[in-house]
Amino acid sequence: MHRPSSESARHILTYAQTMRGGGVERAMLRMAKGWLHAGRRVTLVLGSDEGPLAAEIPHEIDLIHLGDARHKALFGLPRIVRAQAPDLIFCPGNHYSGIAALTRLRLGHGCPPIVAKVSNALVRPEMRRGAMWRYRRWLRLHPLFLDQLVAMTPAMAAEAVAEMRMPPERVHVIPNPPAEPIADAVPLTLPSGRYIAGVGRLEPQKRWDRLIAALPRLADRDVALLIVGEGSARAALEAQIAKLGLRDRVTMPGHAGDPLPALAGARVAALTSDFEGVPGVLREALSMGTPVVSTELSVAVREIVAAPELGTVVARDDSDALVAALDHWLAPGRPRPAPVVARGDSIAAYLDLFDSTVAQRSR
Numbered sequence: 001m002h003r004p005s006s007e008s009a010r011h012i013l014t015y016a017q018t019m020r021g022g023g024v025e026r027a028m029l030r031m032a033k034g035w036l037h038a039g040r041r042v043t044l045v046l047g048s049d050e051g052p053l054a055a056e057i058p059h060e061i062d063l064i065h066l067g068d069a070r071h072k073a074l075f076g077l078p079r080i081v082r083a084q085a086p087d088l089i090f091c092p093g094n095h096y097s098g099i100a101a102l103t104r105l106r107l108g109h110g111c112p113p114i115v116a117k118v119s120n121a122l123v124r125p126e127m128r129r130g131a132m133w134r135y136r137r138w139l140r141l142h143p144l145f146l147d148q149l150v151a152m153t154p155a156m157a158a159e160a161v162a163e164m165r166m167p168p169e170r171v172h173v174i175p176n177p178p179a180e181p182i183a184d185a186v187p188l189t190l191p192s193g194r195y196i197a198g199v200g201r202l203e204p205q206k207r208w209d210r211l212i213a214a215l216p217r218l219a220d221r222d223v224a225l226l227i228v229g230e231g232s233a234r235a236a237l238e239a240q241i242a243k244l245g246l247r248d249r250v251t252m253p254g255h256a257g258d259p260l261p262a263l264a265g266a267r268v269a270a271l272t273s274d275f276e277g278v279p280g281v282l283r284e285a286l287s288m289g290t291p292v293v294s295t296e297l298s299v300a301v302r303e304i305v306a307a308p309e310l311g312t313v314v315a316r317d318d319s320d321a322l323v324a325a326l327d328h329w330l331a332p333g334r335p336r337p338a339p340v341v342a343r344g345d346s347i348a349a350y351l352d353l354f355d356s357t358v359a360q361r362s363r
Contacts, residue, residue, distance in 0.1 A: 007362045009354035011041040013086035013112075015077060015096065018069050020051035021230060021255045022201060023280050024093035024119045027176040031090075033058045034177060034347030045080055047073040052255040056182075074099045078106035087358050088112050093119030094277070097142065104145035113147040113357045118156055121275040121298045122163040139164045148357050150174050150350070152278035155299040174349045178342040179284050185257030190265050191224040196326065197266035197290070199259045199281045200273070202231030202252070210272040210295070210322060212240050215249060217323045220330050225250045226266070228259050264288040268329040273297045274316060278304070286310055286340040293325045310337050 012035055016025045032042045036058055043062040048069035057063065064080060066073045077099055081089065089112050091100040097116055104111045122139060124132060142149070142164045149164070149171045151157035157171045196215075200206045208227055215225050227237075227250070234252065241250045256262060259281070263269050269285035270293045278300040282292050286304070292311035294301050305311045312325035328334070 007355075007359040009040065009088040009351070009358045011043065011084075011086045012088050012090055012354065013043045013045065013081060013084060014090040014092055015045040015074055015099065016092065017047045017071055017074065017095075018050050019046070019048070019053035019057070020201075021053055024095065025053055026056065027119075027280065028090075028092040029053065029056045029058070030177045030179070031347065031350060032061060035351065036060045038347060038351055040351070043084055043086060045074070045077060047071070052257065055257065075102060078103045078111075081107060081112065082110070086112055088354050089114045090354075091116035091146075093117055095119070097146075101141065101145045113361045114145065115148045115150065115354060115357060116142075116146050117150045118152070118160055118277060120277040122159050123299070124275055126274045136163065142166060143170070146170075147361070148172060148353060150353070152176060153300040153303045155303055156278055159299050172349075172353055174353070175283075175342065175344065175346055176278070176280055177346040178287060179260060179280065181260055182258035188226075188228065188253055188256050188259075188262050190262060191226055191251060193222060193224060194220070194267045194330070195224040195226050195265070196330075197262050197269045197285070198225070198227040198271065199229060199256075199263065199269070199284075200227075200271065200279075201229045202227070202233045202237060204233055205274055206231075206233070207272045207274055207295075207316075208233070208237055209240055210319065211270050212237065212244065212246065212250060214319065214323050214326060215246055216244055217319075218330065219327045223249075223267070223330055226262060227252045228254075228256045228262055230254045260284060260288060263290050266290050268293055268311075268326060270326065271295065271297065272322065276301075282311075283340070283342070286337065287342065289336050289339040291329045291334075291337055293322070293329060295322075309335075310340070 035042050045064045047066050100114050143166050149166050151160050152175050157173050160166050160171050161168050263285045269290050272295050276297045282304045285292050294313050295316045305313050314321040
């Protein structure tokens, strides 16, 4: 057990908007569980427990439930931090960094140190020029309110230094802890034959329409597509499926408590997003020995798909390359990669960073 000293992060506070099933929130819950098991006190400020991930909230956590699913409900975080007096605040992803900035601004020198994780791409080619300019200006404010920054791969760390102008000594590479099977999760009904798996929210960013559009162009006209997740794009995707006459080949069962069996049973896992940070689903598929096909969605993707025997990376809008890559991995007799085993102890690495950050503030 990683035992805290008097100058350490004995009490960690983190926060989230809802439990609707995003990768940022799921990773944060896995980390919180590890910190609790290491003997730390963890407080979770939660806008709403709406969503399937609520079942994964550790029982030992101190939960402050705001009863409001809107992002602005978290504007009250400075008041809660003042009352709870944590040793350190953990910002779990880009979506939440504005709340970290507000908390630092309102509490000033009384604000505990803030460690944030980069959860999404910092270079966004799909943005219009004006929006990109504003986004880059916002990113360059981050060194003013963050004490330390965690990136999940070396390439993401380099991107943070370049785009945020974060001093390199304040940027640390720590991967997310690996996903583990969830014994009591409700099992998914999987396609009976060969299938492609996609796991992720049904949101415009994920561009599942690309994958659906590729399906009728594949050499194997019997292969099915399973997309696990839920979100605002469901109606549009269902309309696309109906228009293409693919209702008998595409299944979208919603959120899965444990997506690992779906990934393990797939012939190939695909992710066709416009942008991501370090997509956990690619690591999860490879840990199951399932090859992956991914768009060039972040600087980290080629660190994950590090060898041709693991999968294929294609340009975002190259539909021909996407079809060719899927056909390659669906070809009869194509060998599957050996499972990729995660290395290192992410929980201990985070706690070492938290402790050193608190000790440095103390001094």
